[in-house]
Amino acid sequence: MIKKRFKKLTSCVMAGSIITSLIGPTNVFAQDMNQNVQAITNSENQAQVKVKERTSVHDPSIVKDGDTYYVFGSHIEAAKSTDLQNWTKFTNNYTTPNNVLFRDLSKNLAGSFAWAGENDSDSKGGFxxxxxxxxxxxxxxNDNGTKGAYMIYYCTSSTYKRSAIGYAVSQNIEGPYTYVDTIMYSGFTSGDSYDTGSKINTNYLNTNIKELIDNGTLTGSNSKWFTSNGAYNTSYSPNAIDxxxxxxxxxxxxxxxxxxxxxxxxxxxxxxTGKVIYPGKDENSDSGNITDRYFGTRISGGYTKSGEGAKVVYDKETGYYYLYVSYAGLAANGGYNIRLFRxxxxxxxxxxxAGNNAVLPGNVDNAYSGIKLIGNYKFDCLDVGYKAAGHNSSFIDSDGQMYLVYHTRxxxxxxxxxxRVHQMFINEEGWPVxxxxxxxxxxISEDGYSKDEVVGYYQFINHGNSNSSAMIDTLNVELKEDHTVSGDVSGTWSMKDDSYFMNVTIDGVTYKGVFFKQQDESKYVSKVMTFTALGSNNECIxxxxxxxxxxxxVQYAGNDLEAKIPSSTKSDITLPTVGTYNTTISWYSSNPSVLDSEGVISRTANDEIITLTAKISKGESVYNKTFNVVVKGKLEKIDLEPAYKYDFDTLNESNEVLNSGIKDGSAILVGSASILDDKNRGKVLSISNEKGAIKENYLALPSDTFSGIINKGYTIGMxxxxxxxxxxxxxHSALFEGNGGGQDKYPVTRISANLFSRINSNGAWADATEISKPLKANTWQYVTYTVNSEGIAVYVDGDEVGSAKGNLTACFADDFLSNMTDVRVGSGNIWGxxxxxxxxxxxxxxxxxxLTDQQVEALYNEEVSSKPEEPSNPSEGNGISFNYKVDEAWENYVKSTVKLTNTSDKTISNWxxxxxxxxxxTQIWNASIASHDGNSYIIKNSGWPQDITTGAAVEFGFIASYEGEKxxxxxxxxIVSSEQRVEDDQYKVDFSKSSEWDNGFNGELVINNNGNTPIENWVIEFDYKDTIESIWNAEIVSHKGDHYVIKGKSHNANIKAENSVSFGFEGVLIEGGKSTEVPENYILSEVTY
Structure with missing residues (x-):
């Protein structure tokens, strides 16, 4: 696992569980995060649920012994339960010599600690x-010749790659366990070498590999274990943990x-014996699952991409082996999530x-590989949302019920x-949901549920397939009596008679799963109908x-607005007039001159707090919901000079970069860091480094950069x-870092490539690690981060993308930041x-x-106006900038990236x-191959983004084989996409009215695709004498007289074959009273190639 640090996380990642039955350990919080479980009754006879006895075992691996379930996890923690709901801890962490599981920890596990994990490198002072x-x-x-033992396989680790796997045995599942052997090593080098802060020689001959070579199990080392300079090849070789x-x-x-x-x-x-059986030889396979003589067969991941805590469960009923792997970083803001393969x-x-192999084909993004089971989510019944669910275990109990066991933040x-423990069920296609x-x-009811039980309104979560740390939007949908789905998403649903099986089809994707009536996670006894399903797109709903x-x-609709109305804005906002659950909304503003009731803003020089009131109605029920919105003030210019500024336009005789700020101090190019001419920005700093390079090539700023920075804080912009x-x-490589003189030398401030921004100074610290907008690849963007006594704020192109609040007054006391004398751009090794x-x-x-946020915005605007950025366009024409880049080449394969930038003044639709x-x-991502004839390809969007707006860009990549030397x-x-008319016999439009009142009504248009191909980026024209006042699930392109042109929203722009889309509107009758007018003269167009 990759360790995230600053505020050091002692909990690290591990994997599932095994064999006969499985389950996981415990640590109990004084206060439970989300309460629920067995029913009790309060004094008013209102049924509530009893608070569960929680445990905090990290990386839980579950096993059942008799009628007791155990979870064992990292840091020698474990817990037990008899009901999978209430847990009791029975271990004592790293206590030694009286450790519950290992007694004298140092002596018992000395064989593994000789390689990693005790008072070494990043485990200094501990284990x-x-x-x-x-x-x-x-x-x-056993040693006495008897058979049968409880076995514990564990890992010890130092650094992100040097680890060892060992095992121990006991006759009691609760220990103590006696060490037997260490069977797998990682992080070794081809010759003598030492990691920072370590006295351990990492030469591979100091592992069990030497013995395996000597006894003939291995014929020698594999050159792929090492890089060209003899370091451990982390792209090929695993980290021996989990x-x-x-x-x-x-x-x-x-x-x-x-x-x-x-x-x-x-x-x-x-x-x-418990020993692993080494293959002894290297093999390749057509599937890409290579076998290494020592490590075994790769079944997932590779190329340094995230993936850990693997767990395989065999289900004899389906005949499948199910592989669970956790992606991304384990911290609350790391995006940790569980993936599934079989x-x-x-x-x-x-x-x-989707048919993707868990083994990656190369150094590609893994986000779209694997079914994402759980993201960051919150139902209304939860007091707090769940994040970073991962490092799971899974097991099938003696009654056939399957469970998922994992830790969550x-x-x-x-x-x-x-x-947390969740039930799992096998859907009709043999996948666990x-x-x-x-x-x-x-x-679960084996006979299923009645239609009356399942029809109605639902909170809806699509876990997607992103590795993002952001919370997923909780949407609202209705499963209607006629088997349609409406609300924030639209589609159809079905259920199987006398069974719990169900299907939902949304945007042409069918999700297959089950209905299940279960206790929710509120404080009261509340059995609610739920559904869970997964689609061929690897997404779970x-x-x-x-x-x-x-x-x-009306109250739920008001709560639903909270996610849609921003707390602050620099641009117009959308104020919906139709709410969830068939409610209507009217808006009122406390200051229409700044923010009116239609969401249009007029910015002033200062921040303005505007109160918006939503009047939400349904039937005779009315609910008023207020929102305070800050309309951000706008400065025309910053009126402030930087202390240091390096524009790389001028070097002195010593090849130093001159400072154009108000203080003195040139910057020094270190190593191969250089100045080059960039087509878009002129002379710029260029930094390139080999993998693992530390403090080699970077820009060094003056050692007194932070001298004298006290109460007012500081800002870094670039x-x-x-x-x-x-x-x-x-x-985690630093874009900018200042530290106290090298690794582990504080104070420190930094911003890394993932935009995580931090300060740790004089006993106070803050980390801004929840970033809403990461950097785009190979794109010029202006990054700013500010730090003062109240916290950190991070900006991209003038807009805030992250922050961390806290009392940082101590950071600036007594000119403490002047101790940050090692200041660099493109490098920072405070943690190596x-x-x-x-x-x-x-x-x-x-x-x-x-700088204030207004100043940051003004600074960005000044930067843009002084040196405007042009899109990268080595080949330009016909309103499109085309950039082709070879990312990697090996044998007769190439991995490439294509970037398309719209340089015209019109949107490129359905590109x-x-x-x-x-x-x-042979493989393509972020796009799809529509046709291929000889050397001619038509490559089209994969649905998102489907359109390229003016100035925007899309990227896709592919792996290809080729013949020849070059x-x-x-x-x-x-670009070959263009607007074309859909033939009349390929579609049908249905119109209906509902909810008529006075001279108003609600109308709905349903466009049915009767053909066998999708209709993409649809636009419909028609003549209609009644007036369309407002519209949802579509937008009005133009309205002249009686003629309307309307197009779909991004979520329903395409109509799958033999499917339909609908949009609704609020209308006004042409002459009051009843009207029989209907739309006429339909013309449907699409954008295709």
Whole structure:
């Protein structure tokens, strides 16, 4: 696992569980995050739920022993339960010598600690023992010749790559366990070497590999284990952590392990000894699941992409092996999430619902690989939202019920975590789907549920497939009696008679799952209908039913507005007039001259607080909801000079970069850092580094940069252009850092490539790590971060994208920041992080005050006007800028990225690119191949973004094979999408009215696609004498006289074959009273190629 630091996280990632039955450990918070479970009765006889006894075992691995469930986790923590709901901790963490599980920790596990995990490198002063897996092995031969033992496989770790897996045995599941052997090592080098802060020689001959070579198990080392300079090759080789064991259908014992780095690997295990069986030879396969002589067979990940805590569960009913892997970073803002694959063989290949192999084909984004089971979400019944669910275990109990066990963090600004247990059910296609609420003893109805029970309003969550740390929007939908779905998403639904199986079809994707009535997670006894389903797009959806009276509907609709009305704005906002649950909304403003009732703003020089009131109505029920919106003030110019500014236009005789700020001090180019001419920005700083380079190539700023910075704080601003597609890219590399003189030398301030911004000074610290808008690859953007006594704020192109509040007064006391004498751009090794791999910088500025958000915006506007950015356009024409880049090449394969920028003054709708390319594209992402004839390809959007607005850009990438010595390039290209009329017999339009009143009414148009191909980016024209006042699920392009031109929204712009879309509107009758007018003369167009 990759360790995230600053405020050091002691909890680290581990993997699932194994074998006969499984489950996970405990730590109990004084106050439960989300209350619920067994019913009790209060004095008013209102049924409530009893607070569950929680546990905080990180990386829980579950096992059942008799009638007791156990979860074992990182940091030698474990808990037990008899009902999977209430947990009791029985371990004592790293206490030694009286450790519950290991007694004298240092002596017992000395064999593993000799390589990593005790008072070494990043475990200085303590231990790092992570992600154990416990199970009963009836075939293990004990020292006294008897058979059967509880086995615990664990890992010890130092740094992000040097780790070891060992195992110990006991006759009691609760220990103590006695060490047996260390069986897997990682992080070794080809020759003598030492990690920072370590006395351990990492030469591979100091691992068990030497013994394996000596006894003939291995013929020698594999050159792929190492980079060209002899370092450990983390792109190919795994990090030896997160061991998990399972039995296959034939009773063979297997171990999976691995994290990030080279991926997850699998090995057979000798049941009698517990030792893994090394393959002894290297093999390639057509599936891409390579086998290494020592590590075993790769079954997931690779190329340093995220993926850890692997768990395999065999289900004899379906015949599948299910592989769970956790992606992204384990912290609350790390985006941690669980992915699912399956295979008919324990060694894979493991595929997701879209058919992708869990093993990556190269250094590509893994976000769209694997079914994402759980994202960051919150139903209304929860007191606080869930975040970073991961490092799960799973098991099938003796009654056949499948469970998912994992740790989760919360959307409360802390790193606190707890174990959660959810039921899982197999859908009609043999995939497990996860119950929306945690397990509270409910059983699913084998005969299903009545239609009356499932029809109604639901809160709806689509977990998507992003690795983002952002909370997912909680939407509202209605499952209607006629089997349509309406609300924030539209589609159809169905249920299978005498069964709990159900389907939902949204935007042409069918999600298959189950209905399940279960206890929600409110404080009261509340059994609600839910559904859970997954689609072929690797996305999972959940629904939780709401039973609402009109008085409740208006309040829920008001609550739903909270996510739609911003707390501050610089631009017009959308004020909906139709709310959820068939409510209507009228808006009133306290100051229409600044923000009117239609959401139009007029900015002044200062911030203005405007109160918006939404009057929400349904039937006779009315509810007023108020929102305070800050309309941000606007400064015309900043009127402030930076202390230091480096524009890279001028060097002195010593090749130093001159400062144009008000203080003295040139910057020094270190290593290969250089000045080059950039087409868009002129002379800029260019930094390139090999993988793992630390403090080698960067720009050094004056050592007194932060001298004298006290009460007013400081601001760092700069243009950056980072190649995040570079194979050596590391998201924690510093864009800018100041520290006290090197690694582990405080104070420190920094902003990294993922825009995480931090300060740690004089006993006070803050981390801004929840970033709403990451940097775009290979794009010039202006990055600013400000720090003062109240916290940190981070901006991209003048807009705030992250912040952290806190009392930082101590940071600035006694000129303490003057101790930050090591100040760099493109580098920062306070924690030994690698330098930025490939990036360009311009106009690096330091202000000795924290700019306000208005000043930051003004600064950005000045930067843009003084040196406007042009889109990158090595090949330009016909309103499109085309950029083709080869990211990586090996053998006769090439990995490339294409960037299309719209340089015209009109939106390119439903973009499709015709291109000539002398290669065979074998994989493509962020786009799709519409046709291929010889060397001519038509490549079109994959749905998002479907349109390219003026000045915007899209990127897609592909892997292709080719013949010959030189990698091919795209030679000819053109945009071939255009508007075309849909033939009349290919569609049908239905019109209806509802909710008529006085001279008003609600109308609906349904466009039915009767053809066998989709209608994309539809636009409909018609003549209509009644007046359309407002519209939803579409937008009016033009209205002249009786003629309307209307197009779909982004979520319903396409009409799948034999499907339909609908939009509604509020109308006014032409002459009052009743009207029989209907739309006429329909013309439907689409944008296609």
């Amino acid at each position: 790092s023992v992570w992600a154990p897996n416990v199970f009963w092995n009836a075939d293990y031969v 061991p998990e064991l399972f039995y296959d259908s034939e009773g063979t014992l297997w171990m999976t392990y691995g994290s990030w780095s080279g991926g997850v690997y699998i090995l057979k295990v000798d049941k009698s 295979s008919k063989s324990p060694e894979g290949p493991y595929l997701d619902a 919360f959307n409360n600004g802390t790193e606190e975590h707890q174990v 996860v119950a929306p609420y945690e397990y509270s003893g409910d059983k 959940w629904g939780s039913k709401l039973e609402l009276k009109d008085s409740e509907a 243009w950056v252009n980072v190649d995040t597609t570079d194979p050596n890219y590391f998201e 992080d690698a330098d930025i791999s490939s990036a360009k910088f311009d106009n690096v500025s330091v202000y000795d005050t924290a 499709a690119l015709k291109a000539d390319f002398d290669g065979e594209i 990698a091919p390039e795209i030679t000819k290209y053109s």
